[in-house]
Amino acid sequence: MPLAGRPNWQPLTQILTQPGQYWQGRVWLWKAHLRQTWLTASWQVGQEAPLVVISDEGAGRHSLCRYRKRMRVEATFQDKKSRAFGLHLTHVRQREHLERLLLRLSLAIWWLARLGAACMHHGKRRLFDRGARPDKSVLRLGRQWFLDILQRGPSAASLARCLPFQRQGTHWRLCLRS
Amino acid sequence: MQASIYTVWPQFARLVKQVLPSVHGQRGKTLAWVVMGIMLVKSVSSAQSAEVLRRVQGTQASSQERTVSRFLANEAIDAQALWPRFFPARLANWARQPELTFVVETTFVGNWAILVSFGLLHHWRGWPPGWRVMPREQQWQEGQSALIAPFIQAVSPSAGQAQCRLLADRTGSP
Numbered sequence: 001m002p003l004a005g006r007p008n009w010q011p012l013t014q015i016l017t018q019p020g021q022y023w024q025g026r027v028w029l030w031k032a033h034l035r036q037t038w039l040t041a042s043w044q045v046g047q048e049a050p051l052v053v054i055s056d057e058g059a060g061r062h063s064l065c066r067y068r069k070r071m072r073v074e075a076t077f078q079d080k081k082s083r084a085f086g087l088h089l090t091h092v093r094q095r096e097h098l099e100r101l102l103l104r105l106s107l108a109i110w111w112l113a114r115l116g117a118a119c120m121h122h123g124k125r126r127l128f129d130r131g132a133r134p135d136k137s138v139l140r141l142g143r144q145w146f147l148d149i150l151q152r153g154p155s156a157a158s159l160a161r162c163l164p165f166q167r168q169g170t171h172w173r174l175c176l177r178s
Numbered sequence: 179m180q181a182s183i184y185t186v187w188p189q190f191a192r193l194v195k196q197v198l199p200s201v202h203g204q205r206g207k208t209l210a211w212v213v214m215g216i217m218l219v220k221s222v223s224s225a226q227s228a229e230v231l232r233r234v235q236g237t238q239a240s241s242q243e244r245t246v247s248r249f250l251a252n253e254a255i256d257a258q259a260l261w262p263r264f265f266p267a268r269l270a271n272w273a274r275q276p277e278l279t280f281v282v283e284t285t286f287v288g289n290w291a292i293l294v295s296f297g298l299l300h301h302w303r304g305w306p307p308g309w310r311v312m313p314r315e316q317q318w319q320e321g322q323s324a325l326i327a328p329f330i331q332a333v334s335p336s337a338g339q340a341q342c343r344l345l346a347d348r349t350g351s352p
Contacts, residue, residue: 092250
């Protein structure tokens, strides 16, 4: 329901009816849970359906850009599932067991992320990835770097620097660069 | 490599114990061990982890698989209670950022569960600060905002002065 003019409830499907259209403005949404918010709707040519984004930070193309950041998370999920950790193949069938499996997996992901970031920071990426067109994810780099460190077998102090968290004063910190 | 693993494992176990002082020492060691198992084999598969850990420890794969299974079945390990204790350590670097963007993502696990993940966007990825496992074929008792609320509450003290933004889809409950 656009705010301007008389209340005029209409389904979102009627705001944009064909590709190439765009609309933005302040609206009331949901009769049952009435909420005033900003709405941006865009139906790009070639897309099957419009993209509708609501936000409390205003409407406009910047709103769509911010939403598109959400797609970034897909890469991590692909790592969790088919690309790396095979979560979709797990035989675990109990919720509590899956929770503990995710605790393990999440710790492993943060640790590998820290190692992958350290690998790039130290300029070692080329050892494990194609130089001209690097395509390994930070997690894959982290694992290669981890295996390499274990193979080289440095001192205990050096190995301690590979741990996911480093103590700084009284706090622990996920350090992405040491 | 075996010697290095035996050096890193107790170091990591000590770190786990320091972050999670309430966790029994042996459970902390097992957690450290099974996390390293995932890192070594790049898989959550118990069988694959067991095979690699067997080679490292010189025991039978079945013994390692039982270790993993016992860990997963251990009711004394409350993953949802333990995981937030790592928040301050994980978010310390990001607290100085002017903006933090969090993302809610739902994904299917088999045909019985939906994983609702709460991720922090950084370097083109969503890093997992938290998750909830929800049933796939039953109506959820909680709405998406109720599921997200505890994550926001847990992250808030570690987020410093950063302006936080949350991106979510209107999807999830079947």
